[in-house]
Structures are given as C-alpha cells and as structure tokens.
Amino acid sequence: MEQQELESRLSQMEGKLIGTQQTKNNRIFLLCEAEKCSDVCRFLFEELSLRFVISTGIDADDCFEVLHHFSNDQTGCMVTVKAFIRDRTKPSIGSITPFVPAAEWIEREMHDVLGIDFENHPNMRRLILCDDWPEGVYPLRKDAKL
Amino acid sequence: MGWKLWSLKKSIWVFHVNTGACNNCDIEIVDLLTPKFDVERFGIKLVGSPRHADALLVTGVGTRQAAKRLQEVYRQTSKPCVVFCMGACACGTGIFEGAYHVAGPVDKIIKEVDPNAIIAYVPGCPPKPEAMISGVVKALSVL
Amino acid sequence: MGAFLEGKGKSKEMNTPWQNLFWILIFPGFLFTLVLGLLASWLVRKVSALVQWRVGPPFYQPLADVMKLLGKEILIPQDACRVVFIAAPLVGLSGVLLLAVVLWQTAITQTAFVGDIIVAIYLMVLPSLALILGSSASASPHAAIGTSREMKLVLSYELPMALAFVVVIIKTAAAVGIGRQLDMAAISQCAPVLSVSGLLAFLTALLCIQAKLGFVPFDIAESETEVAGGVIIEYSGALLAVWKIMQAMMLVVLPLFLVMVFLGGFGTTGWPLAWGVGKYVLVLVLIILIKNTNPRVRIDQAMRFFWFYCGTAMVAAVILATLGSCYGIDWL
Secondary structure, three states: OOHHHHHHHHHHHHHHOOEEEEEEOOEEEEEEEHHHHHHHHHHHHHHOOOEEEEEEEEEOOOOEEEEEEEEEOOOOEEEEEEEEEOOOOOOEEEOOOOOOHHHHHHHHHHHHHHOOEEEOOOOOOOOOOOOOOOOOOOOOOOOOOO | OOHHHHHHHHOOEEEEEEOOOOOHHHHHHHHHOOOOOOHHHHOOEEOOOHHHOOEEEEEOOOEHHHHHHHHHHHHHOOOOOEEEEEOHHHHHOHHHOOOOOEOOOHHHHHHHHOOOOEEEEEOOOOOOHHHHHHHHHHHHHOO | OHHHHHHHHHOHHHOOHHHHHHHHHOOOOHHHHHHHHHHHHHHHHHHHHHHOOOOOOOOOHHHHHHHHHHOOOOOOOOOOOHHHHHHHHHHHHHHHHHHHHHHHHHHHHOOOOOOHHHHHHHHHHHHHHHHHHHHHOOOOHHHHHHHHHHHHHHHHHHHHHHHHHHHHHHHHHHHHOHHHOOOHHHHOOOOOOOOHHHHHHHHHHHHHHHHHHOOOOOOOOOOOOOOOOHHHOOOOHHHHHHHHHHHHHHHHHHHHHHHHHHOOOOOOOHHHHHHHHHHHHHHHHHHHHHHHOOOOOOHHHHHHHHHHHHHHHHHHHHHHHHHHHHHOOOOO
16 A cells, blocks of 8 residues: 555554654654553454565563564554563563464464563464473573673 | 595595585585585495484584484494585584584594594685585595 | 307307306306497496597596506495395396396397396396495485486386387288297397388387487486485495496497397308497497487476377387288388
C-alpha cells in the first residue's frame, strides 16, 4: 500500500502504543510495552498484510527489548515493533508464532541466547546452543559469566 | 621411500568437513574441485565417505557442537591420514578468539584424539584455491 | 608364445596344472587383465579430462590408487556382518576373473564349450550381486539406500540385455546352422551389428554395459554426492582396493564381451589383432563419450528407460531377427 495510506492506518493503533518514531522516510518504529506487542504485530501482519522479515533481541541495561521487523514491499518501508520487557528477572513476552509461523526459529534463538520466555510458543526447544550447554546460562546477556 | 609412501603422495583422496565455518572457505574448496583448477593431475579426488579419504579438509573454527563430531570423523578415517586446516579460523580460531561457542582451534580438537596426528595449516580468509593447492602439494612433498 | 598357444588349442585336457595356473593368474587371466584394466581406467579419466579442457592424471594414477588403498588400514563397522562384508568383494572379483578367463580363452584359442555364452551372461551378474551383498552387510543407512538402488537397477537392465543376446543367438543360428549357435567362438565369427535388429541390440547392450560398469548416467548406486558413496561407503583399505580392481577388470572384460558378441571377434595375430584392438577402443570411447555428456538420472527414470524403451525396442528386434532368419533376409 502507499506510504500515506500506511501512515494513516498505523495511526488507528495509537491506543496500544507508547510512542512512534520515524527516523527516515521509509523507517517507522512503533514503541509499545510487552503485553501489547502481540496485538500490534497481529494488526500489522493480518490487517495490513505486511511481510515479516526478522526479529531482534536486545539486552538494554534496564530492560530487554524485542523488535519485530515487518516490511511493506510496495514502498520498501520497514515498520518495526519495539517491545520493552521491564522485568529483568523473568523476562517474558507473547509469542507471535501462532499467527506468524515464520517467527518460530528466531524466537527459539532469542530464548537460547537471551533467556526471553515466549508464551504460547508451540515448539520451544534448544536451537543454536550445543547439546551439552548448561541450562540457565545465556551467553548474549551483558552480565553473562562464561 | 617405500611403496606405501609413494602411493600415498601420488594419490590423495580428500573429504571435506565443516566445523562451524561461515562457508567462505567451503565455497573456495568446492571451487578447487571444479575442472578449472584440475586437481586430478595431482591425484586428488573428492570422495563421499571419510573411510575412503586420506586427507580431511577441515574448515571453520571448531565449535563445541562440532568438536565431538570432528573427532568421530577423524577416528573413522583410515590411517595413515593428513588433516588440512583450511582458513584462518581453522588454523587458530581467527576472529572468534575467546567466543563462547569455540572449543579450540581444529588442531587442539584433533590432538585430543590422536597426539601424533599429521596436521598441515593453510591460512587465509578465505585462502585462494591456488594457495590451497600449493599448501597441499608442499605438505605432500615433506611427508 | 605361438607354440604355447598351439599347444593350448590342441590338447586342452592334457595341460599340466602349472600351465592352467599360469593361464588363470598371469596371462591372460588375472595379472594381464588387471594391467589392461588399469590402463583402460586411466584412458577413461584422461579422455574425460581432455573433453573437459583440462590435463588429466598421469598414466600411473590408477596403479597408485590401488597401491595406496592396499597400504591403508581396514575398518569394519561394529554392526556389520563380518563374513559377508569381507567375502563379498572377493566373490565379485572371482566372478570377473572367471569371465575374463573364459573370454580370453575363446578369443585366443577359438575353443570353448557349447553354451559358454550362457555361462558368460551368468557370470556377468556376479559382480552386481556381490556389490548388493557387500553393501547390505554394511549396516549403514546410506549403504541401504545404495543397495535398494542397485537392486532396482539390476532388475531393470537384465531383461533388455538378455533379449539383446537372444537377438545375437538367433542371428548366429541363421548364419552357422542350428547346432552351434550357443558357442561363443561361432558367434564371434559373424558380426550381427551389420543388421537392423543387431544394431538395436548393440546399442541396448552398450547402455546396459554402462549401467553395469556404474558409469554416468547410471552410476546411481555409488553416487558420491547424494548418498556419500552409496554401496561402498563403509569399505576402506584392502577391501576397497579389491572393489577398485574388480571395476578395472570389468572395464576390460565387458567391452571385450560386446566386441566378441556383436562386432565380430578379436583376432590373435597381425591384422585381426589390430582390428580387434581397434574395435575394443571404439566401444570404450563410446562408453566414455556417453559418460561425459550426460547427467546422472534418478532410479525411477532409469527403470522406466530400461523396461519401456529398451524393452520394447528389444522385443521389436527379436521379432525382426526371427523374421529375418525365417525368410533368409540378412539385413533384418
């Protein structure tokens, strides 16, 4: 869809977000809390039919951030949902795999290396760490002792 | 030199093992075995099973997951055999020094199984096919 | 040498065991066929290299390969059936060796026994059977896939090949009379390829030989990029050397069989000898060219090819040959 239409439909969702950023013409960030992330992604994937690209997990000092990137192929605009997980002791967020099957592996990878728990994930198993890696040690966390 | 050593030098069958490489070195090895570089004139042939191989071309830093598998493949290669560490990562962990998934460079993993293993190093990131050929031929001439 | 061969021809039954042993093991049995086989195998690799615009291996390469394999250790998988695993390559080698001796005896001394073409056809199955036995004793899933593919391949090409030889036998009966058509010496006097049914039979037999030798497009059982070596994946050292020796000897024996059965035999002195060597080289070059210009086919494509296309062609050829021999038309 065209850029104007995209922006106007995104503004429909203002209620669920805590902020938006538009750094460039084709780069939009939607900031939200962890609980609303799943609804926002479902809106983007099903209502606006954006294409899921990849996800990112970040260990910011006071919270975890999970970014889901969606692409509007017609204009080349990337819409990123940035979810903040405030609880550092037991980080948890709703999984988007039930309606975006392509997100299954990247969520398993984020769970392996950052320890973020994805609720309702259909197949949460070890993906990229080796078989004899101890449980509970998450190598990509800033305070990981290796 | 005995007939065994002569025939080993003249007819080296290679098997390619990837222990966690970024695939750059693997692409160069696959390039090497195409007709353009013609390694068949040295008697080098790619075989599909480690039991038929005389040389293991190992790429990649030895990750923890691949370390046990590499040792198993080495045990299944019928001796005498040579291990070629291709690329900077295999020679000495390259840019992955100290990372959490590294179980040591390839020669450390092989020496755990066989302290007398014959190991040759071909550095580069990735090594050019000409460099690989020259490395293999030089290693064969000092065997 | 001439007197020795004459002596062989005249009184076969009275040869000493030492002469027979020499015949089987040195000339023209094991050692001679092995040397020729290694040379032929080098020829295959060199011509393939030249076709691909590169320099190939030096002439001693197959010899170096076999010597190196003899010097390596033999690893036997723990779950393999040891007896069958070790015996299978030896059984295959003995089959090829027997076939070589029978063929050279017919070629050199022109005497054999009636029905020896049937024996030759049976002996040609033995290497494939040994391959199947050896790989199923290997206790490896890759070898199991290789075994099933080899079995299907053997099932598919044995029928057209048998029919091709039936065509030859019919044409020989027409040429030399009823009693002697199963005698290979008699068959090699006439050249069945100079007729429609004979030409069809020769082409089909050539493709069946390609499958039996395990060359592209029919090297399905040993495809190294798909099943990691397939039937011989678990073999190493001296046992693998025996497989390689067997394949080298088959490279001499099978085209020689085609030359004797279709192209009119192999002489022993002077012009007939040179002509015979030329025919053998022709068959070998045909095999190499087919090998270098085709990709590998899937097993179901190979089965369809042999059963439907070659099979119907061979049935047509048999009918043509029968018609030709009934009505005395030579070129059918």
